[in-house]
Amino acid sequence: MNELEFYDKVGEVNGWDFSHLQMETEGMKWEFYEEVMKRSKRSDVLLDIGTGGGENVLRIASSLMFLVGIDFSTGMMETARSNLRKSKALNVRFSQMSADDLQFPVGFFDIVSACHAPFVSTEVFKVLKKGGIFFTQQVSEADKLNVKTAFGRGQSFGEVDGTLKERYVTELYDAGFTEVQSFEYDAIDYYKRPEDLIFLLQHTPIIPDFGKRERDLDSLNEFIQNNQTKKGIRTNSKRFLLVANK
Numbered sequence: 001m002n003e004l005e006f007y008d009k010v011g012e013v014n015g016w017d018f019s020h021l022q023m024e025t026e027g028m029k030w031e032f033y034e035e036v037m038k039r040s041k042r043s044d045v046l047l048d049i050g051t052g053g054g055e056n057v058l059r060i061a062s063s064l065m066f067l068v069g070i071d072f073s074t075g076m077m078e079t080a081r082s083n084l085r086k087s088k089a090l091n092v093r094f095s096q097m098s099a100d101d102l103q104f105p106v107g108f109f110d111i112v113s114a115c116h117a118p119f120v121s122t123e124v125f126k127v128l129k130k131g132g133i134f135f136t137q138q139v140s141e142a143d144k145l146n147v148k149t150a151f152g153r154g155q156s157f158g159e160v161d162g163t164l165k166e167r168y169v170t171e172l173y174d175a176g177f178t179e180v181q182s183f184e185y186d187a188i189d190y191y192k193r194p195e196d197l198i199f200l201l202q203h204t205p206i207i208p209d210f211g212k213r214e215r216d217l218d219s220l221n222e223f224i225q226n227n228q229t230k231k232g233i234r235t236n237s238k239r240f241l242l243v244a245n246k
Contacts, residue, residue, distance in 0.1 A: 113135045
């Protein structure tokens with residue numbers, strides 16, 4: 001299953017609804033969309049790349065003039081449009097579109113955001129107004145490191161931590177952004193039950209083909225045994241945030 005097929009399947013099954021997951025995090029330094037809102041005005045128009053089921057865009061819709069969420073996954077778009085109908089928000093639109101080719105007028109948006117979604121720096125620069133701001137939060141290579149080590153495979157497993165951040169910073173400057181600020185945190189996650197950890201692994205690409213390899217169940221059981229604490233099953237969330245000014 002390729003990455004797009006994976007996200008389509010997740011969108012059809014649950015639309016990235018992690019609301020029932022029992023877990024807590026220690027050491028998270030920011031919430032991405034709160035950071036976006038701190039630098040936003042009521043008159044701003046925002047583009048959200050990789051919007052998924054659109055929950056985050058709908059959550060902040062009342063604070064901006066107009067918002068557009070795009071995603072290349074058919075399943076995610078179906079979920080986002082369903083969520084939009086339920087919300088009855090009048091200033092939000094969702095469109096199935098690739099981040100590689102943003103079909104919007106030049107300089108149309110005041111703000112562009114991309115949370116855990118790939119983007120193309122030149123395309124973001126193209127659709128941002130002069131003086132506009134781009135926000136992106138991405139998963140660092142060292143995220144869920146003990147999980148990936150236990151399974152011997154995983155998303156960005158074996159890659160040097162910080163490689164993606166450095167590449168994105170370089171690409172943003174090359175695209176024409178005048179200033180790029182970077183921030184990061186490495187938080188501790190505690191999953192309350194084995195079911196919560198299993199849900200995470202089934203509905204994210206952290207461990208490719210989770211459950212389909214012969215030793216996966218043994219690796220899972222060993223991981224839980226070795227990382228069980230009073231607070232829950234321990235792992236980490238490592239994230240970086242980039243804020244780029246045009």
